[in-house]
Amino acid sequence: MKTLAFGPRKLSTLQVVTLGILMAAQLILSRLTIGNQYLRFSFTFLVVALMAEWFGPFWAAIAAGLVDIIGTVMMGGQYFIGFTISAVVAALIYGVAFYGRNHVGWSRIIVAQLVIAVFVNAGLNTLWLYLMYQTPIWAILPTRLLKEILMTPIQIILIYLLLNNQIVQSLKNRL
Amino acid sequence: MNKLIFGRYLPMNSWVHRLDPRDKLTLSFFFFILVFMANNWETYLLLSIVTLFSIWMSKIPWHFFFRGIRPLIWLIIFTVLLQLFFSPAGSHVYWQWGPFLITQFGIVNSAYVFMRFLLIIAMSTLLTLTTQPLDLANGIESLMAPLKIVHFPVETTAMMLSIALRFVPTLMDETETIMNAQRARGVDFGSGSIMKQIKTVIPLLVPLFVSAFNHAEDLSVAMEARGYQPDTPRTHYRQLVWHRQDTISWGFYIVVFIGLLALRQLP
Numbered sequence: 001m002k003t004l005a006f007g008p009r010k011l012s013t014l015q016v017v018t019l020g021i022l023m024a025a026q027l028i029l030s031r032l033t034i035g036n037q038y039l040r041f042s043f044t045f046l047v048v049a050l051m052a053e054w055f056g057p058f059w060a061a062i063a064a065g066l067v068d069i070i071g072t073v074m075m076g077g078q079y080f081i082g083f084t085i086s087a088v089v090a091a092l093i094y095g096v097a098f099y100g101r102n103h104v105g106w107s108r109i110i111v112a113q114l115v116i117a118v119f120v121n122a123g124l125n126t127l128w129l130y131l132m133y134q135t136p137i138w139a140i141l142p143t144r145l146l147k148e149i150l151m152t153p154i155q156i157i158l159i160y161l162l163l164n165n166q167i168v169q170s171l172k173n174r175l
Numbered sequence: 176m177n178k179l180i181f182g183r184y185l186p187m188n189s190w191v192h193r194l195d196p197r198d199k200l201t202l203s204f205f206f207f208i209l210v211f212m213a214n215n216w217e218t219y220l221l222l223s224i225v226t227l228f229s230i231w232m233s234k235i236p237w238h239f240f241f242r243g244i245r246p247l248i249w250l251i252i253f254t255v256l257l258q259l260f261f262s263p264a265g266s267h268v269y270w271q272w273g274p275f276l277i278t279q280f281g282i283v284n285s286a287y288v289f290m291r292f293l294l295i296i297a298m299s300t301l302l303t304l305t306t307q308p309l310d311l312a313n314g315i316e317s318l319m320a321p322l323k324i325v326h327f328p329v330e331t332t333a334m335m336l337s338i339a340l341r342f343v344p345t346l347m348d349e350t351e352t353i354m355n356a357q358r359a360r361g362v363d364f365g366s367g368s369i370m371k372q373i374k375t376v377i378p379l380l381v382p383l384f385v386s387a388f389n390h391a392e393d394l395s396v397a398m399e400a401r402g403y404q405p406d407t408p409r410t411h412y413r414q415l416v417w418h419r420q421d422t423i424s425w426g427f428y429i430v431v432f433i434g435l436l437a438l439r440q441l442p
Contacts (some may be wrong), residue, residue: 080207
């Protein structure tokens with residue numbers, strides 16, 4: 001089964017460089033947020049989904065983890081290993097769901113995004129906040145869950161539009 | 176869009192600026208562990224003095240640190256208030272209204288959480304202000320080297336990291352250009368309902384990925400023409416050297432660590 005190719009697949013020079021530049025794109029997109037004061041989000045998950053589809057779980061996880069470390073360290077945020085773990089786990093989930101497919105259908109995107117929303121964004125990230133600042137979990141979990149309920153459909157639609165965009169697919173064939 | 180992404184490094188010639196990036200990276204991680212170990216006001220005082228001393232050694236003006244705190248101010252206030260109002264009952268209760276109660280434990284705890292935020296932000300700001308991104312990338316690569324034992328592709332990963340850092344400014348300019356080009360054709364970024372704003376994203380992202388991919392193709396051909404092969408051992412032009420001041424700074428933090436262990440025992 002090609003879907004479960006977890007090992008470090010050897011990359012060509014073009015693939016190494018593409019991953020590097022996609023990491024740069026992810027760093028830039030993390031600065032670009034949209035929304036209003038109640039709900040804002042960035043589009044870094046799109047880059048992770050793309051890396052996962054093109055390069056598989058292993059490389060997507062490495063790239064996502066590195067971007068998390070570099071992004072927080074260089075922007076002067078507070079670094080915490082937990083959020084790197086979250087980034088890596090999310091990339092692994094995308095990778096398992098999307099890698100090696102010619103066409104990524106709705107069902108795969110919905111399942112992957114739901115697992116990430118519940119397990120990573122609402123679960124792990126709340127746990128990290130609790131470990132870092134002893135914020136009472138039950139006090140922040142409702143707002144975080146509400147945010148996930150609002151954002152997950154948007155993320156699902158955007159991932160579908162991006163991965164099935166004709167131009168993006170033609171790029172994949174050149175890889 | 177905020178242009179302040181990697182423009183945080185402040186070129187100066189202080190003792191901290193000259194430290195080895197590996198030293199500064201490991202020290203800041205070590206300091207985060209120390210902050211998590213602090214449990215009473217004496218330990219927080221000790222760590223505050225250490226932080227102030229490190230900042231003073233770097234000769235960086237104070238207002239740069241306030242700038243580092245500003246984007247996180249709402250998270251800090253929110254967390255501190257949560258701590259203040261939702262602390263478990265058990266100690267002396269000062270005030271109560273429904274589920275909200277202010278206890279002695281809550282006040283002390285929210286002060287600690289506030290200190291923890293401040294210390295961690297100050298230290299990570301110090302790291303970014305005194306270290307160049309490329310040096311940080313070199314430091315991270317060098318710290319990852321032991322992972323070679325478990326066949327982790329360290330060389331390839333390091334190459335990806337350097338390429339990513341090199342292309343952040345380039346892609347940033349291109350994003351700006353694409354946004355302006357789309358604006359000129361009537362796309363309105365950052366206004367309207369959320370659904371409307373989301374619809375403007377795909378016309379921004381797809382050209383960005385195309386241009387990223389074109390860069391990747393050109394660069395990879397040029398690199399192969401100059402004899403690059405992934406996963407083959409190479410030598411390094413930039414060598415990191417561990418100086419005596421790096422050992423001294425680690426020694427200082429070890430002393431702080433021992434002091435912290437002693438102060439933790441206090442009631």
